[in-house]
Amino acid sequence: MSDDAVEVRDVVVRYGATTAVDGVSLTVPRGRVFALLGHNGAGKTSLLQVCEGFRAASEGACRVLGLDPIRDHDELMPRLGIMLQSGGMYPWATASELLHLFASFSANPIDPGTLMDRLGLHKTAKTRYRRLSGGEQQRLSLAVALVGRPELVFLDEPTAGMDTEARHTTWQLIEELRADGVSVLLTTHLLDEAERLADDVVIMREGRVAATGTPAQLTAAAGIDHLEVRAEAGLKPEVPFKVTEATPGEYTIAGTLDAAAIASVLAWFAREGAQVTAVNTRRRTLEDVYLALTAEQLTTGKAGAGR
Numbered sequence: 001m002s003d004d005a006v007e008v009r010d011v012v013v014r015y016g017a018t019t020a021v022d023g024v025s026l027t028v029p030r031g032r033v034f035a036l037l038g039h040n041g042a043g044k045t046s047l048l049q050v051c052e053g054f055r056a057a058s059e060g061a062c063r064v065l066g067l068d069p070i071r072d073h074d075e076l077m078p079r080l081g082i083m084l085q086s087g088g089m090y091p092w093a094t095a096s097e098l099l100h101l102f103a104s105f106s107a108n109p110i111d112p113g114t115l116m117d118r119l120g121l122h123k124t125a126k127t128r129y130r131r132l133s134g135g136e137q138q139r140l141s142l143a144v145a146l147v148g149r150p151e152l153v154f155l156d157e158p159t160a161g162m163d164t165e166a167r168h169t170t171w172q173l174i175e176e177l178r179a180d181g182v183s184v185l186l187t188t189h190l191l192d193e194a195e196r197l198a199d200d201v202v203i204m205r206e207g208r209v210a211a212t213g214t215p216a217q218l219t220a221a222a223g224i225d226h227l228e229v230r231a232e233a234g235l236k237p238e239v240p241f242k243v244t245e246a247t248p249g250e251y252t253i254a255g256t257l258d259a260a261a262i263a264s265v266l267a268w269f270a271r272e273g274a275q276v277t278a279v280n281t282r283r284r285t286l287e288d289v290y291l292a293l294t295a296e297q298l299t300t301g302k303a304g305a306g307r
């Protein structure tokens with residue numbers, strides 16, 4: 001049996017005529033942070049729900065900590081930390097009561113008071129859940145997911161609605177979880193979050209895996225950097241790359257630019273006797289890769305998730 005935290009094989013999730021997840025396979029190794037990226041409706045939450053055991057896959061197989069998330073649900077639940085996008089809390093209970101309740105389900109919980117302090121929730125300990133702000137509810141949901149010292153954590157858009165400070169605390173907590181050997185599967189729309197936190201990334205598009213790898217692999221595989229050259233306006237660089245002059249005298253050269261290519265572009269400016277006053281290179285970010293994949297989706301014109 002595989003020792004991976006999560007193993008998803010050819011999973012399909014259908015809602016009537018809509019295919020939300022369309023044959024996804026992925027593996028989350030133990031002790032790593034794995035991010036699912038994708039536009040609204042790409043199928044991230046549906047896939048997460050299959051892994052959490054809250055939804056049966058229409059096709060395919062899923063193993064979580066070596067177990068079946070539906071059949072072995074009772075055995076699995078104490079070992080998992082689950083942060084939902086919303087809901088799942090008693091609206092009349094206070095933040096402290098809720099966290100203590102969830103702590104009581106665990107044999108060796110983290111002290112709820114310590115966790116509340118860490119997440120900046122101490123001032124809201126006696127506030128009823130329904131009165132908490134969106135960001136506070138989100139922080140409490142994270143605390144609930146972590147209080148039982150889980151081996152594997154599922155986080156659905158963990159920092160959505162959080163202020164900058166809470167977001168940074170959450171990132172630190174996730175990094176500490178990884179250092180403690182905890183596995184994390186999260187969804188996010190924040191590319192800087194994925195780039196900063198994730199060991200592995202899957203970009204989903206229309207229910208399928210559009211790209212997969214480490215953030216470094218994804219950005220390197222895209223292989224396109226930008227070279228920015230400032231010189232006098234109105235030049236027409238004769239180079240085998242796409243050149244734009246959005247602002248007069250600011251040239252952006254886009255393409256697969258290795259050192260030789262950059263040298264050849266600069267050589268053209270030198271041959272022309274151009275007055276080059278600045279040269280800048282910009283590596284592709286995960287955001288560039290993501291946007292390129294999203295643009296591909298638009299050009300293929302596929303809108304629905306049907307098979």
Ligand SMILES: Nc1ncnc2c1ncn2[C@@H]1O[C@H](COP(=O)(O)OP(=O)(O)OP(=O)(O)O)[C@@H](O)[C@H]1O
Nearest residue numbers: 015018020038039040041042043044045046047305
């Ligand atoms: N219970 C449901 N019944 C019918 N359709 C659903 C249901 N849940 C999700 N869908 C549809 O399945 C598709 C995938 O939804 P899902 O929530 O998995 O996407 P997502 O990537 O998590 O989106 P978001 O980033 O907006 O949370 C969407 O088209 C959605 O409308």
